Amino acid sequence: MSETSVTLYRRMKDLPSTHLLGSGTPMCSGCGGLEALHEIYDVIGEKSVFVNAAGCMTLLSVYPFTPFRGSWLYTAMASAPAGAQGVRDALDILLEKKRITQEEDMEVVVLTGDGAAYGMGLSATSGAMERDLDFLYICYDNEGYGNTGQQYSGATPHAAKTATSKGPRGFTGFKKDLFSIWAAHKPAYVATVIGSEPLDLARKIAKAKQLKGPRMIIALAPCPPGWDFDPQDSIDIGKLAVKTGVWPLKEYVDGEVVHTKVPHQRQPAEDYLKCQGRFKHLFEPKRNESLLKEIQDKVDRYWDGIK
Amino acid sequence: MTRRLLTGNGAAAWGARLAAANYIPAFPITPQTEIIETLANWIDNGEMDARLVTLESEHSMITSAGAAAATGVRVFSATSSQGLLYGMEMIYTVAGWRAPFVLINVSRGLASPITLEPDHNDILAARDSGFLQIHCATCQEVLDSTLMAYRLAEDPRVRLPVIVNQDGFYLSFTREPVDLPDTETARQFVGDYDPQNIRLRASSPLSQAVAVLGGAPYSYFRYETHLASLNSLAVYDEIAAEFAARFGRTHAAIEDYRSDDADIVFVMMGSFATKAKEAVDRLREAGQRVGLLRPRLLRPFPAELFQTLLRDKKGIAVIDQNLSMGLGGVLYTELASALYGQAQVPEVMLSFIGGLGGRDISTEEFFEMARQTYAAVKHGPVPPPRLLYTEAELREMRKLQAVAHVEREELNKGERHE
Numbered sequence: 001m002s003e004t005s006v007t008l009y010r011r012m013k014d015l016p017s018t019h020l021l022g023s024g025t026p027m028c029s030g031c032g033g034l035e036a037l038h039e040i041y042d043v044i045g046e047k048s049v050f051v052n053a054a055g056c057m058t059l060l061s062v063y064p065f066t067p068f069r070g071s072w073l074y075t076a077m078a079s080a081p082a083g084a085q086g087v088r089d090a091l092d093i094l095l096e097k098k099r100i101t102q103e104e105d106m107e108v109v110v111l112t113g114d115g116a117a118y119g120m121g122l123s124a125t126s127g128a129m130e131r132d133l134d135f136l137y138i139c140y141d142n143e144g145y146g147n148t149g150q151q152y153s154g155a156t157p158h159a160a161k162t163a164t165s166k167g168p169r170g171f172t173g174f175k176k177d178l179f180s181i182w183a184a185h186k187p188a189y190v191a192t193v194i195g196s197e198p199l200d201l202a203r204k205i206a207k208a209k210q211l212k213g214p215r216m217i218i219a220l221a222p223c224p225p226g227w228d229f230d231p232q233d234s235i236d237i238g239k240l241a242v243k244t245g246v247w248p249l250k251e252y253v254d255g256e257v258v259h260t261k262v263p264h265q266r267q268p269a270e271d272y273l274k275c276q277g278r279f280k281h282l283f284e285p286k287r288n289e290s291l292l293k294e295i296q297d298k299v300d301r302y303w304d305g306i307k
Numbered sequence: 308m309t310r311r312l313l314t315g316n317g318a319a320a321w322g323a324r325l326a327a328a329n330y331i332p333a334f335p336i337t338p339q340t341e342i343i344e345t346l347a348n349w350i351d352n353g354e355m356d357a358r359l360v361t362l363e364s365e366h367s368m369i370t371s372a373g374a375a376a377a378t379g380v381r382v383f384s385a386t387s388s389q390g391l392l393y394g395m396e397m398i399y400t401v402a403g404w405r406a407p408f409v410l411i412n413v414s415r416g417l418a419s420p421i422t423l424e425p426d427h428n429d430i431l432a433a434r435d436s437g438f439l440q441i442h443c444a445t446c447q448e449v450l451d452s453t454l455m456a457y458r459l460a461e462d463p464r465v466r467l468p469v470i471v472n473q474d475g476f477y478l479s480f481t482r483e484p485v486d487l488p489d490t491e492t493a494r495q496f497v498g499d500y501d502p503q504n505i506r507l508r509a510s511s512p513l514s515q516a517v518a519v520l521g522g523a524p525y526s527y528f529r530y531e532t533h534l535a536s537l538n539s540l541a542v543y544d545e546i547a548a549e550f551a552a553r554f555g556r557t558h559a560a561i562e563d564y565r566s567d568d569a570d571i572v573f574v575m576m577g578s579f580a581t582k583a584k585e586a587v588d589r590l591r592e593a594g595q596r597v598g599l600l601r602p603r604l605l606r607p608f609p610a611e612l613f614q615t616l617l618r619d620k621k622g623i624a625v626i627d628q629n630l631s632m633g634l635g636g637v638l639y640t641e642l643a644s645a646l647y648g649q650a651q652v653p654e655v656m657l658s659f660i661g662g663l664g665g666r667d668i669s670t671e672e673f674f675e676m677a678r679q680t681y682a683a684v685k686h687g688p689v690p691p692p693r694l695l696y697t698e699a700e701l702r703e704m705r706k707l708q709a710v711a712h713v714e715r716e717e718l719n720k721g722e723r724h725e
Contacts, residue, residue, distance in 0.1 A: 047509045051374070061517040063524055071507050072514040073377060075370050076396055082367030086332065086374025087507060089358055093329050093380050104508045124370075127363030 009202045016042040016202075022067030026059045030231025032238055033057065033140030033221035035195030037111075040138060040219070043205040046070040048107040049087055053080035053121055055113030056147040057140065071106065078120040080110045081128035084135045107136060107209070114141040114155035117218070118176050129185040129214045136208055137216045142223035143175070150226035154178075157246075158298070159291050161278045162226075168281060169291065178218060183252040188213030190252040191260075194220045196238025200249050200260055207253075220247045228277025240272040245299045248306075259306055266303065269296045308492075313485040315478030316341035318446040319385060319411045319471070321485075322453025324355050325493035326409070328383035329500075331359040332371040336390040337423055338475035339413040343385060357383075365394035372408050373401030376468070377515055379502035381457070382408035387475060388415035388429045395432060401468060402437025403532060404516050406505050407460030408468050409453060410438070414577070415475040416664040424665020425474040427576065427629040431637050437532045439469040439539055440605040442576045444562070446483040449473045451550065451558055452603070454488075457497050458546045465539045466505070467532070474578040476665060488554060496553055536607045543604060560609040563616060565591065566598025571680050572617060573599045573673070574642060575626040579662050583626070586673030597677055602638075610645035614652060622655040622684040624676045628662035635692040636660055655683045661695035668695065 009015060021041045027034040033056065041048075046069035052058055054077035061072050075083035088108045094100040110128075112121055117139035128135065144150040144162050152162040154176040165171040182190045188211045193201040201219075208215035222238050224231040241247035242261060246269055249261040270292055273279040282288045282295075313321065319342045323331065333343040349355035362368040365386050372384045386394065391412055412433075414425040430440065439459060441452045449471065456469040473479060488496075507513060519525050543560055551557040564584050566572050573583045580601040590597040600616055602609060617623065627636025634640065639658040646652040657680050661668045672695055683689050 046512070049507050058518055061514050063517050063519045066514045066517065068514065069512060070509070071512045072517065073374060073507070074516040074518065075374070076366075076400055079367045079370035079397065082362055082370040083374040085360065085362070085367070086330075086371035086376075087378045089330055089360060089371070090375035090378035090380040091507070093358060093375075094378070097329075099379075100508060104510055106507065106509050123363055124367050127367060130363075131360065 030224040030234035036219035051083040053112035053116040081124040110137040118154035140221040142221040189215040196235045244272040312482045315473045318450040320345035323383040329380045332368045334368045338479040339387040365390040369394040369397035376406035376408040379506035381500040385411040387413040399436045405466045409456045422664045477578040560604040562601040564599040569598030570596045570621040622680040624680045658692035
């Protein structure tokens with residue numbers, strides 16, 4: 001790993017000043033996924049093809065418009081990594097046979113939501129990693145089937161109210177540890193990012209860009225309509241997700257997991273929970289102390305295990 | 308040119324090799340697996356210059372095939388039955404990408420009950436997808452159709468993927484003598500792949516398969532695909548003529564076997580039609596004017612050619628190796644819709660279902676179908692659709708049921724004692 005990519009983004013003012021992704025998309029205002037994608041695309045650049053799975057971001061490219069300067073291929077919900085396999089293999093064949101020049105090559109990027117990444121598309125993702133496919137996978141994780149009105153998914157956190165978990169305890173399941181599932185495949189790179197930490201994000205994408213093989217990114221995507229908060233609070237909620245330790249920023253590379261931003265003075269998890277309508281039932285009409293403690297204990301247990 | 312004994316699967320693999328397919332996404336399934344094993348061995352031994360990748364499912368396999376074709380390489384793939392159905396979302400999806408490639412389907416009956424031997428319900432599930440369909444009756448045809456399929460798929464007037472269908476076991480594992488064209492002649496016939504405007508390059512960014520909002524743009528693109536499929540009827544005839552001139556074998560959109568002066572015509576698809584040919588010969592020897600029409604093209608449906616070939620015939624017996632539950636035979640209804648209201652077409656059209664899950668159709672059964680068709684022509688009325696099943700088969704089935712009942716009773720007895 002060369003040091004250039006990491007040192008390239010030392011301070012906020014080092015981040016790319018040219019923004020590549022077009023505006024005017026039909027994403028919701030305050031979309032944390034779109035925020036992350038803007039930042040990611042600035043680093044990846046336009047020599048890329050985005051292979052998309054069914055999800056919110058399918059609506060980025062609606063005929064005849066697209067915000068991407070590079071290419072795009074919509075597949076289906078379960079098989080975007082397989083689409084990336086076909087594109088990557090075809091580009092390699094064309095390069096090998098000298099039917100295209102190196103300048104025509106592109107970074108192949110899978111773009112899916114958590115519904116595809118944590119569930120339906122997990123088998124295709126596992127297959128792509130097992131075949132050591134040279135690609136970048138971006139999951140925008142808004143912790144539910146957002147495009148259909150925020151039903152719970154494998155990415156939904158414990159106790160969150162969704163369109164299909166409206167009871168007093170919210171979602172009774174637990175957020176799947178996709179980072180560890182991906183890392184267990186020993187791919188070239190796995191990282192968690194969030195749009196509200198653009199420096200950490202840019203350094204990770206730059207690092208991923210320099211590696212070969214499967215490079216897997218999960219971007220937590222605060223979702224105003226799905227999580228029930230005012231769009232203007234999107235960045236603050238993202239920052240709280242990191243400061244409370246609910247969303248650990250980390251990377252897996254060369255067999256090791258490293259935390260890139262450790263919240264040493266962790267704020268209580270409820271600071272993050274109480275500003276989202278999906279957790280309102282934990283505070284009103286009266287505080288659900290046991291459930292709040294359960295959530296805080298889980299966060300604490302996680303960080304207790306981290307040096 | 309050399310002559311070899313090849314299975315249908317071997318012929319399909321040779322088709323991919325002679326067409327110089329560059330990319331082969333694969334997934335094993337009986338009775339197709341021999342195709343990808345053959346290709347994998349050739350690639351490993353350096354006899355074929357291609358990349359074969361085993362995906363983790365047919366759904367991914369079809370996605371990857373479409374994506375590679377949309378990037379600009381020549382793609383080959385193969386599947387069967389449950390695999391085709393598992394990939395069905397992508398069969399419909401990639402057809403709309405207008406990225407041409409060739410997929411072999413080795414027909415096999417669908418669950419439930421799960422089975423291995425052939426019928427056509429698997430391939431007919433892809434009927435409305437936008438893929439063109441060529442149905443084969445011999446191993447030679449599997450090879451020839453694969454070469455022709457690339458020409459058809461890649462033609463600028465068409466640009467659609469093609470499924471070449473062969474029957475599991477009866478063709479896939481049956482060795483027949485096959486004329487293998489030499490590599491150079493085959494390559495000249497197929498030509499190089501020109502991706503035209505469907506390709507992914509850094510210098511010319513392209514958004515493919517994007518969403519549309521509203522019925523009007525959706526309908527526009529769906530109509531375009533349909534019209535391209537219709538275009539392929541004439542394109543197919545051109546390619547078949549060129550193939551015949553170059554290789555000396557004629558593969559018309561509908562094979563016409565002794566139907567020219569026939570009163571009664573059998574209509575059926577696939578390798579079981581060779582059984583019908585045998586029956587036609589025997590019936591002719593007995594003085595009955597019977598013929599056979601076997602559509603090779605099912606999509607696009609050669610409706611006009613059927614109208615022409617069936618003009619002034621007295622009766623038709625359609626034998627469907629498929630069953631649309633609650634309706635009957637698919638080919639029967641398709642042919643009826645092609646003939647309805649046309650001048651000088653037979654009024655008598657009988658429907659028979661046979662050959663499900665590889666069930667044999669005996670020569671005697673063809674005689675009986677001809678007899679019933681003659682009877683309907685002479686005296687009417689047209690009988691309802693018949694499900695072919697012999698008394699002997701029913702007796703064997705009753706024996707299996709008897710065994711099942713005895714074992715069940717034994718089990719129940721044991722439970723009562725506890």
